[in-house]
Amino acid sequence: MSTPEERIEELGLEVPDVVAPLASYVPTARTGNLVYTSGQLPIVDGKLPATGKVGAEVTEEQAAELARTAALNAIAALKAEVGELSRVRRIVKVVGFVASAPDFHGQPQVINGASDLLGEVFGDAGRHARSAVGVAVLPKDAPVEIELIAEVE
Template sequence: MSSPEERIRELGLEIPDVVAPLASYVPAARTGSLVYTAGQLPIVKGELAATGKVGAEIDPERATELARLCGLNAIAAIRAEVGELSRVRRIVKVVGFVASAPDFYGQPQVVNGVSDLLGEVFGDAGKHARSAVGVAVLPRDAPVEVELIAEVD
């Protein structure tokens, strides 16, 4: 079986640089065998890929793509913390926050963007528990934010 890094390349993706923190925190923190990522926004090359509320300015399909970008940024933070992605034994938990218009109820489908990416990259080790939460606003007016907990060796 190919490594997670190889699978990312096979998907036509590349692991981005770790997104610099927007405030007083670190991108990822390890305690024992667990790595917790900070909330990751859909930032590409230092710029937020989109702004607005899902179900208003952002359509759900675009939001799902943005959740995938958040997941890629979380993967980058994990790799920076542990050195290589083959050290990930399991993605334990995903929390996805979706800045939602008042009448938008499709948060689980939006967060599938990151869940599907994790399955493609880590296979069975990418299967995880998850929360998908609708919120009024996210930092910098981002439509989606994702955080992960990974078990590593």
């Protein structure tokens, strides 16, 4: 059976560097066997690939891909905290925020981008509880933000 890092590689992805915090916080906080990530934006090489509201400037499909990228950034933060992703026993909870146009109601489908990636990387251990929340605005005018809680060894 392959490791989560190998599955990431098989998907044609790589674990990025941890995105530097935008304000006064740390990327992760650990208590006991739980690791909480701070909210992760879909930043790639220091930039957001898209900005704006989902259902207006950003399509649902684009937003789902951005949620996938934000989840990969959360995985990077998690890996930096625990060393190897094989130490993750389970992704317990995902919270996804979607900057939404007033008439957009597809938040669950957008956050599926993050949930699907976590399943691909962690298998059954990637199945999680989840919230998908529509919000007026996110930092840097990002369309999505993802945070997660993981149980680790």
